[in-house]
Amino acid sequence: MNSENYVLLVVNPISGDSDKSPIITSVKEEAKSRKINFKLYETSGKKDKEAIESIIKEIKPSRILVAGGDGTISLVAECILGTDICLGIIPAGSANGMAVNFNLPQTLPEQIEIALSDCTMKLDALFINGKICLHIADLGINAELIRNYEDSGIRGKMGYFLQSIPTLFNSDSPFHFSVETEEGTFEETGILLAIANANKFGTGATINPNGKMNDGKFEILIFKSLDFIEIFKTINDKPEMSDDFVRVVSTNKAKINSIKKIPFQIDGEFLGEIDQATATIEKKSLLMALPEMFCKLHTQNLH
Numbered sequence: 001m002n003s004e005n006y007v008l009l010v011v012n013p014i015s016g017d018s019d020k021s022p023i024i025t026s027v028k029e030e031a032k033s034r035k036i037n038f039k040l041y042e043t044s045g046k047k048d049k050e051a052i053e054s055i056i057k058e059i060k061p062s063r064i065l066v067a068g069g070d071g072t073i074s075l076v077a078e079c080i081l082g083t084d085i086c087l088g089i090i091p092a093g094s095a096n097g098m099a100v101n102f103n104l105p106q107t108l109p110e111q112i113e114i115a116l117s118d119c120t121m122k123l124d125a126l127f128i129n130g131k132i133c134l135h136i137a138d139l140g141i142n143a144e145l146i147r148n149y150e151d152s153g154i155r156g157k158m159g160y161f162l163q164s165i166p167t168l169f170n171s172d173s174p175f176h177f178s179v180e181t182e183e184g185t186f187e188e189t190g191i192l193l194a195i196a197n198a199n200k201f202g203t204g205a206t207i208n209p210n211g212k213m214n215d216g217k218f219e220i221l222i223f224k225s226l227d228f229i230e231i232f233k234t235i236n237d238k239p240e241m242s243d244d245f246v247r248v249v250s251t252n253k254a255k256i257n258s259i260k261k262i263p264f265q266i267d268g269e270f271l272g273e274i275d276q277a278t279a280t281i282e283k284k285s286l287l288m289a290l291p292e293m294f295c296k297l298h299t300q301n302l303h
């Protein structure tokens with residue numbers, strides 16, 4: 001067997017509360033028709049990183065497909081950072097923030113086609129306090145909302161909606177942030193500080209319209225107030241947000257400090273309350289198979 005022609009499918013059996021057998025069958029059949037060797041790994045929730053790394057060593061796959069949520073995608077991304085192994089996504093989580101950001105199509109055949117396609121791109125990997133962030137992290141009311149959502153036990157968009165009103169009323173915001181970058185230090189008060197490599201939150205809100213995932217930079221966005229008209233604009237793919245609403249800084253390294261501890265999340269996972277965050281970026285370290293439109297938009301005007 002040609003060891004360079006292997007596809008590994010990593011499946012999280014519990015993500016999104018859905019049956020993964022149609023995905024497994026379809027990817028297996030597609031691999032067979034393309035004469036690619038197929039291997040399946042189902043996560044257990046324990047020592048998955050070690051197990052995946054060992055399979056990679058053994059079969060040397062050229063591509064890994066992930067059927068799971070953002071947590072499983074991050075886990076696999078960490079295993080292949082800096083290599084030429086290509087990552088493809090079959091969205092199968094409860095929120096699927098990465099899939100929303102990449103505008104992945106809804107049907108399984110289309111998703112498999114993209115995940116196995118030659119339309120690939122090397123993306124930057126953002127690290128915050130040593131943890132990988134493929135998408136968007138934040139300190140403030142969105143992280144508070146995610147904590148309350150996780151505590152409520154109600155899944156899906158309805159869960160977020162039900163938590164949004166009590167979260168806003170009980171929030172500890174505004175917060176005072178001090179941000180140190182190579183370009184200088186500044187202070188700002190706001191309800192939310194986002195650290196973003198991607199453009200959209202999992203809800204579809206485009207908070208970082210000008211961010212590129214392959215320019216060696218990430219954005220710090222401080223939202224100063226809860227302005228519903230400005231928030232409404234984020235429904236568009238290219239919202240024009242006023243400077244009074246958000247302060248945006250593009251950089252490759254930043255240190256954020258706050259006097260009080262603030263709720264913190266990365267890629268939709270609540271990670272406690274923190275008063276200090278250090279963000280760095282590893283340029284073009286993650287090879288991904290993505291929709292053609294996304295690759296086109298990200299290669300335009302890139303200097």
Ligand SMILES: Nc1ncnc2c1ncn2[C@@H]1O[C@H](COP(=O)(O)OP(=O)(O)OP(=O)(O)O)[C@@H](O)[C@H]1O
Binds near residue numbers: 014016017043045092
């Ligand atoms: N077999 C398993 N049994 C229990 N937990 C598992 C198993 N496999 C993985 N996990 C856990 O699943 C979590 C990752 O879930 P993932 O983010 O992929 O899906 P999700 O939470 O449904 O989706 P999303 O992130 O889009 O909301 C990790 O905490 C991991 O430990």
